[in-house]
Amino acid sequence: MDWIEFPSLGRSELLAIRKAVDGAFRDFTRAYGEYLERMFDPVQDFLVFLEHLLINSPWPIILIVFAAIVYLLSRSIKIAIGTVIALVLIGVFGMWENTMRTIAMVTVCTMLAIFVGIPIGIFMARSDRVQAFFNPILDLMQTMPSFVYLIPVVMIFGIGKVPGLIAVVIYAIPPMIRLTNLGIRLVDPDVLEAADAFGSNARQKLVNVQLPLALPTIMAGINQTIMMALSMVVVASMIGVRGLGQEVLNAINNQYLFIGLQNGLAIVAVAIIFDRATQAYGKRLQKHSEVVHG
Template sequence: MFPDLIDPRYLRGTIDDLIEQFVIHWATFLEESFYPILKALNFFESLLINCPWWLIIGLVAAAAYASSRKISLTIGLTVAMLGIGLLGLWEEGIRTLALMLVCTFVAIIIGIPMGILMSWSDRFRAIMLPILDIMQTMPSFVYLIPAIMLFGPGKIPAVLATVVYAVPPLIRLTDLGIRQVDKEIVEAVQSFGANRMQKLFWVQAPLALPNIMAGINQATMMALSMVVIASMIGAQGLGFQVLQGITRLEVGRGLMAGLAIVLLAMVFDRITQASGKRAQAHLHTNS
């Protein structure tokens, strides 16, 4: 038996006390800070649910064609969206879509600037890499506990957990993309007197766009993979249908909801991948 060098009960109690004090002093402030995100999510969800189904499918088809310029892919993704409706899960799919898009948008707002800062500073990068490793490897249920303590069951902890899970690959790939920009090109721009922001927006960001798009693709897929866990803390949608299938032992309900999640993932994976490929092809054409 391993010797008891540290009393785990004391360590657990210390962590619990710290979290409890944090909740007492900061819960109200954090809840008010996240309220605009909750309001935006509810508005966006209501807007999508009240939109005609054919309009949403038309927008998805337009996005598929604009990103790929392929009729076959556009038709395939249109059929996938129709499949969600034919399974009788259109409203649940739209709720999941709204949660995924809002979480991806928040991840983009956080992830791209963080990736840029990491590419600028080796010291900041050395600090962030272990944090990103922890965020990606820590089981989701662990950081759901303080989120639920702060906000209670509902959509805010679901958004928080999803963003924490989805943002690391976007940060990493943004940092990687900017660091991989040819140094000779950067030096040439500097020789013309460009400052750091001009260098970023004129050269580094356009050349790193394929990597950034790959990061957005990964963030989108990881946000969608969290829908079942998010349903356990109050988020509605396809994940809640899967959860009901598990708790009620209804295989058909869980299978159909799982299939709808796969169709939704396929749609946005193909759109974001096609956007990344077009950005890369455009980059090679210009070079």
């Protein structure tokens, strides 16, 4: 039995569609690319400032600051000491500057993801229609191969920090949006009814009830966003983002096993520091919420 040939567009039709899409996007970048670049100038300036601050500050001060931040988040001496040991080893093996660049990039990307993701998550939690609209977009963002994000941002912004930063944020923001939405929706309806009984309006309920109770879940979203941003660092190095990812890419291109492992382990160390600190802080928030509202 002969198989019926699957109906498909001809090569000429596919070529016409491809040319139309590519041409339209090129026209868009030529018309609005310069304006979009100007929009991200403040973000780029802040990223450059943070990089210079971390790189040019004396390393003992950076160690103390990082250890203090980690301790304040985790309230764990062990995690703080582990942070210091990891950063000292990174410096001993000559990866200090690249690590500071990577930390600066991940920090700015996480801040952008929080700034954009939390409001979207709030809108999703308040409306089933908004949630139904954003869910397919988030599914697409989470399943799209990370390399694909590089194509449009490079066409608009070229090579450098800004396109890498945008690609990382797009890749890393879905957990922030989803878990903000989930955290607000999981707030006990009885608590909301009590807030209504006290005469709270929608804004007061959001600020004084929903967001505080959802904070542990939101912290889990921040944790996942940081982890995804770090995983995107190597990919972003392909478009000129300097840091540990660029060294890993160079090791791949030149087949340098030791350099690749060395910088890969440095990324793992940074990821563990962020992960342990944010997880511990999230657990503390969870316990506090259970005590207050239990």
